[in-house]
Amino acid sequence: MDTFFAELSSxxxxxxxxxxxxxxxxxxRYRALLGESTAALVASLPRIADWRRTTLPKVLVDAELDAFLKAFDCTDPVGLRDYAIARCLLDLGLRGHEVTYLTLESVDWRSATLTISSTKSKRVQQLPLPVSTGEAIAQYLRRGRPQTVNRALFVRHRAPYDKPLGVPAIRNSMNRAFVRCGLRDRFCNTHVLRRTMATQLQRSGASVKEIADLLRHQSLDTANTYARVDLEGLRAVALPWPGSRP
Incomplete structure (x- = not known):
């Protein structure tokens, strides 16, 4: 078995x-249910180290987040659009493709909810619409969104027109904001905003289950990484180092 996995690892x-x-x-396990002895085979399977869990998630601190949000020119239609997208990514933890599939009908202004219909689990989900997110979207719809027959919430401002904004364009707009605020050497893409939102929730007292629900994770294991951010809580339950003074 070791030889088999050594070959695969190449x-x-x-x-x-x-x-x-x-x-x-x-x-x-299936073969064991059929009556075969597989205990030795199971025991011989190696455990693959998960080195991603050896470091804390890379997120924006408060000063960096403030600089990032100020990097959008909200006097310009494209700046209004990109700022509204940034709020969706940051306030709701949306993925880039989830933003792409938002439509005008996704926003229920009366009940202050946002409907997500393109999640990884293929389920339609409703999220509460924070005031900051709703205000950014409303400003874009009133002052920035071009005349178009397309029902997508965020559309292209350059040719080809009447098309929804794609994931690469969303990623590029966030990267340009990181450049403008001087953070391009540390951050890129959109997922850092999702991680920042989750980390802020954890620091405000939200449980791992609540974070997983808002991020739309099907497994709690995926959201468990944010438990490592709670350094004070971890210190409270940490055992003393062997041989150290009590």
């Missing part, structure tokens, strides 16, 4: 190796 990443290991464990 062309597979650790995440893919973990998938192979989990698949084999499931298969061996």
């Amino acid at each position: 062309h597979l990443r650790p995440a893919s190796l973990r998938v192979v290991g989990n698949s084999l464990r499931s298969y061996f």
